Amino acid sequence: xxxxxxxxxxxxxxxxxxxxxxxxxxxxxxxxxxxxxxxxxxxxxxxxxxxxxxxxxxxxxxxxxxxxxxxxxxxxxxxxxxxxxxxxxxxxxxxxxxxxxxxxxxxxxxxxxxxxxxxxxxxxxxxxxxxxxxxxxxxxxxxxxxxxxxxxxxxxxxxxxxxxxxxxxxxxxxxxxxxxxxxxxxxxxxxxxxxxxxxxxxxxxxxxxxxxxxxxxxxxxxxxxxxxxxxxxxxxxxxxxxxxxxxxxxxxxxxxxxxxxxxxxxxxxxxxxxxxxxxxxxxxxxxxxxxxxxxxxxxxxxxxxxxxxxxxxxxxxxxxxxxxxxxxxxxxxxxxxxxxxxxxxxxxxxxxxxxxxxxxxxxxxxxxxxxxxxxxxxxxxxxxxxxxxxxxxxxxxxxxxxxxxxxxxxxxxxxxxxxxxxxxxxxxxxxxxxxxxxxxxxxxxxxxxxxxxxxxxxxxxxxxxxxxxxxxxxxxxxxxxxxxxxxxxxxxxxxxxxxxxxxxxxxxxxxxxxxxxxxxxxxxxxxxxxxxxxxxxxxxxx
Numbered sequence: 001x002x003x004x005x006x007x008x009x010x011x012x013x014x015x016x017x018x019x020x021x022x023x024x025x026x027x028x029x030x031x032x033x034x035x036x037x038x039x040x041x042x043x044x045x046x047x048x049x050x051x052x053x054x055x056x057x058x059x060x061x062x063x064x065x066x067x068x069x070x071x072x073x074x075x076x077x078x079x080x081x082x083x084x085x086x087x088x089x090x091x092x093x094x095x096x097x098x099x100x101x102x103x104x105x106x107x108x109x110x111x112x113x114x115x116x117x118x119x120x121x122x123x124x125x126x127x128x129x130x131x132x133x134x135x136x137x138x139x140x141x142x143x144x145x146x147x148x149x150x151x152x153x154x155x156x157x158x159x160x161x162x163x164x165x166x167x168x169x170x171x172x173x174x175x176x177x178x179x180x181x182x183x184x185x186x187x188x189x190x191x192x193x194x195x196x197x198x199x200x201x202x203x204x205x206x207x208x209x210x211x212x213x214x215x216x217x218x219x220x221x222x223x224x225x226x227x228x229x230x231x232x233x234x235x236x237x238x239x240x241x242x243x244x245x246x247x248x249x250x251x252x253x254x255x256x257x258x259x260x261x262x263x264x265x266x267x268x269x270x271x272x273x274x275x276x277x278x279x280x281x282x283x284x285x286x287x288x289x290x291x292x293x294x295x296x297x298x299x300x301x302x303x304x305x306x307x308x309x310x311x312x313x314x315x316x317x318x319x320x321x322x323x324x325x326x327x328x329x330x331x332x333x334x335x336x337x338x339x340x341x342x343x344x345x346x347x348x349x350x351x352x353x354x355x356x357x358x359x360x361x362x363x364x365x366x367x368x369x370x371x372x373x374x375x376x377x378x379x380x381x382x383x384x385x386x387x388x389x390x391x392x393x394x395x396x397x398x399x400x401x402x403x404x405x406x407x408x409x410x411x412x413x414x415x416x417x418x419x420x421x422x423x424x425x426x427x428x429x430x431x432x433x434x435x436x437x438x439x440x441x442x443x444x445x446x447x448x449x450x451x452x453x454x455x456x457x458x459x460x461x462x463x464x465x466x467x468x469x470x471x472x473x474x475x476x477x478x479x480x481x482x483x484x485x486x487x488x489x490x491x492x493x494x495x496x497x498x499x500x501x502x503x504x505x506x507x508x509x510x511x512x513x514x515x516x517x518x519x520x521x522x523x524x525x526x527x528x529x530x531x532x533x534x535x536x537x538x539x540x541x542x
Contacts, residue, residue: 057206059107059127065206070113070199077129080105085150099154105129106157109203113195118183121169123196124148125203126157133160136204136212137484138197138238140223141165142472143371145188146172152218159484162212164200168192173371175378185379189407190229197230197237214491218484220244220472221436224427228444231425232410235418240491242483244428245436245472248444251380251409253437254372255400256348259393260338261368269326274361279321280331281357283312288354292522292542294531296512297476298468300522301542302353302431302438308332334364340394347397349439359434359470369435380404413447419460426462426487426496428516430469430477438465445519462496463519478502478514499523499539515539 062075081101106126113121137159139152145168156163169187170177178185197215205211217227217238224246231241247253265271272280288305289295299305309331314322323331338348351363362369373388380400401409415425425448429441445463449456468477480503490496499515512532515523517539529536 072111074110116183121192122167125164125200134213136215137161140219140226142221166192166196175374178378214239217241231418240424240487249411251404255397270330275320284354299355300467305354351437355432362434413451428464430466435471458496478504
């Protein structure tokens, strides 16, 4: 498949970004003033009221810490293995036991942040009592946010990090919070996790008697978008960022996905029912699975898969094992770039690639993805009465980008300020992702490299593509890998890992290992030994 060259994805105002960076400097200086006052009793700057704590005070005393535009609502020690997520059902609490019951004791701090009069941003900061590794790992949110990411906090603390999470300024997984609240849209878009970062660093410094020596961001999907936003808007806040399947360019992406859904459901006969997905998937595997020399139920590089769904044409009676002529046209459309069928204008590279068929219902089902529709209605178009049925691909993709003005959809590839400050960006993406298009991540990576220069690949930025992996995790690919260990090695050594050690599990047991290679390479079998053992593979050009 030829490389897709989209229009430049940056759709924000560079002046706005510069102003944001100036605001960041102001906020960091303010936070520093608070921290200095905590440590040394120094007089506050900028009119801030100094906390009355000495360095390294107890967890409970953090409740009295005064921070700008924020109120700490609780600070208490959670005993080892005793944390239960708020509002969790008995089944949820029992099912999450593996995550929480092995947690060490930690100081749990909750706060409400109000950078504007209409903001209501909840955050939690978790601080290990023992064996803190001296580092800060913030964790991201998925979808529409609306809740603290408790399991991700737990994983970070179990790894020895101080950690923080936000609800992104609202409660619940709906976008209706945005109606009549423009400041809360900005909070969701980027301000909530920036403010969380600033205040979490103050709290960490107050508790441990000094700042964290390194700060990491770790998130996937919406959390990946958040991490890249931090690199774009606030290049000095994190030393390294792990961004998986990032929904970068969210407003444009959502509009494209809605236009795509209308294209593939253009007539009653064009829709492909989910009962036919397995047959299409098996046919795609038959065409391309062995391209890499190993038949393992995984397409290593879907961009090199030349599969024509026309091979499934029904010879007689329609069934789950074949496709009708309109359905063949739809399947071909699914694998192709997203276009306006009237004008022929191309808007986006393919949303779904060979190997993703079992999850097509998410984007190609009879109804558009509800999260996509809600984000457009409330966050971008800001019209609660808007009906997705009115969407016009030839007009509304551009309209969405214009109305969003970079609030949720900033996609500036110029990360020079972040890289100049020593920042590292580790991107990862499943080739078989059914929600976040793999080519969206590939396109952004290529645009970053074009903007900052190829010498940054492997030193400042690297993308790892995971064959067979779905959205953030899942699928037949080696979807288990330690992102934080990888970024730690990178920061310590200055060079991105040559590969990520990946594993696939069935019922909790590892049954395959494989190197996860940087974009542009695939894992090639040596021709000897088990194809389920990573030692028999090496990363090389296809």
